[in-house]
Amino acid sequence: MATRFGIAASLVLFCAGLQGQVTAIKAGKMIDTDAGTVLSNQIILVKGGKIEAVGGNLSIPSDAKVIDLSGMTVLPGLIDCHTHLTDSYADADPLSELRKTSAFDAFQSIPNAKAVLLAGFTTVRDVGAYRALVDVALRDAINRGDLVGPRMYVAGAYITITGGAGAVTGFAPDIILPWDLHFGEANSPWEVRQRIRALANQRVDLVKVLATGAVLTHNSNVKSAEFTPDELSAAVQEAQSFGLRVAAHAHSPEGIKNAVRAGVASIEHGSLADDESRQLMKQHGTYLVPTLEIGECVLDPAHEPPDFVEHGKQVAQAQRENFRKAVDAGVKIAFGTDISVCPFGTNAREFGLMVEYGMTPMHAIQAATVSAADLIGVSSKIGSIKPGKSADIVAVQGDPRKDVRVLEKVSFVMKEGQVYKQE
Secondary structure (H helix, E strand, O other): EEEEEEEEHHHHHHHHHEEEEHHEEEEEEEOOOOOEEEEEEEEEEEOOOOEEEEOOOOOOOOOOEEEEEEEEEEEEEEEEEEEEEOOOOOOHHHHHHHHHOOOHHHHHHHHHHHHHOOOOOEEEEEEOOOOHHHHHHHHHHHHHHHOOEEEEEEOOOOEEEOOOOOOOOOOOOOOOOOHHHOOOOOHHHHHHHHHHHHHOOOOOEEEEEEEEEOOOOOOOOOOOEEEOOHHHHHHHHHHHOOEEEEEEEEEEEHHHHHHHHHHOOOOEEEEOOOOOHHHHHHHHEEEOOOOOOHHHHOOOOOOOOOOHHHHHHHHHHHHHHHHHHHHHHOOOOOOOOOEEEOOOOOOOOOHHHHOOOOOOHHHHHHHHHHHHHHHHHOOOOOOOOOOOOOOOEEEEOOOOOOOOHHHHHHEEEEEEEEEEOEE
């Protein structure tokens, strides 16, 4: 017993020592995402998982651990506001859930989370899982230190109508789904409220509603509006009572407008938005989370079910042109990929499409840092390299202002002061 106690005490002292150690990062170029500028030859002091000081003339403590990134461009850890880490890229059909268990989904999510973190995304907003609450378990395992992955803000399940977007559909009518494959099903304002209460009790971080049909749902119509205005208003009101924000999947103009008027924080995809939709989003301060890259991945007939490919053809190009119009209209935009439709770890390919369809590189970077942090509601913690914020720091070779695609090859990843990748 004495030996075991001695080992435990040593571990505590060792961890306390690490918490007290200062790490000094030499940044050749550092992107100030708040100001949208680039600073040269900066020193970033990190202690206890947080940024202690930033400046060009800081003295480095003699006992500090020094990380030399003087030949790189340094920026805050990236944020993806639309992920599905517990889904499978290898098996794109939601019907595959009928062949799996929640434990299977949990274990398959472990490499997904690691790939996204090593791609430079230190935070994600995970907006729904087919099997309810697997994402909550993944978040908690990462927070405990059991697994390597990004900081997660999770929705727990999809709030959707019977047979609606995000539901597991396309099976025979005599099959009864297990509880966790239809946990978020709701068909009236009061059922919506009841489902959100149940999710809040399970400690979710946000609510995800599906206001229209979906590309990745069998027997769905992407141009339809599914939840009624009253149901969407009930969702927002109930979520707010628990301090939660609502993300709304929406493709069609009517569904987008219904969700914006209800007071959702963000529209996911917004593929078929019209001018009135954009005007309402700007007026209400609603974020657009565009998810442009899936327009390529979902059209791959070797990977996606045939009806999903057909659904994708209805929205893919329109989504990109409407993204351009949203940028021109001044709609607030936060970075999101819908990762799982495309391979995990390829999140940064979204940047190139955002720039191709109208954003400046700096605007795209801000969408994945300060704007994303604002959407999630954690601007005081992440999104920029400033004293007091979490030490989430990434670095790349080259200048992303000149070629934003250099963000696809992140060379250095630090999350909460711990280095996970250094090439």
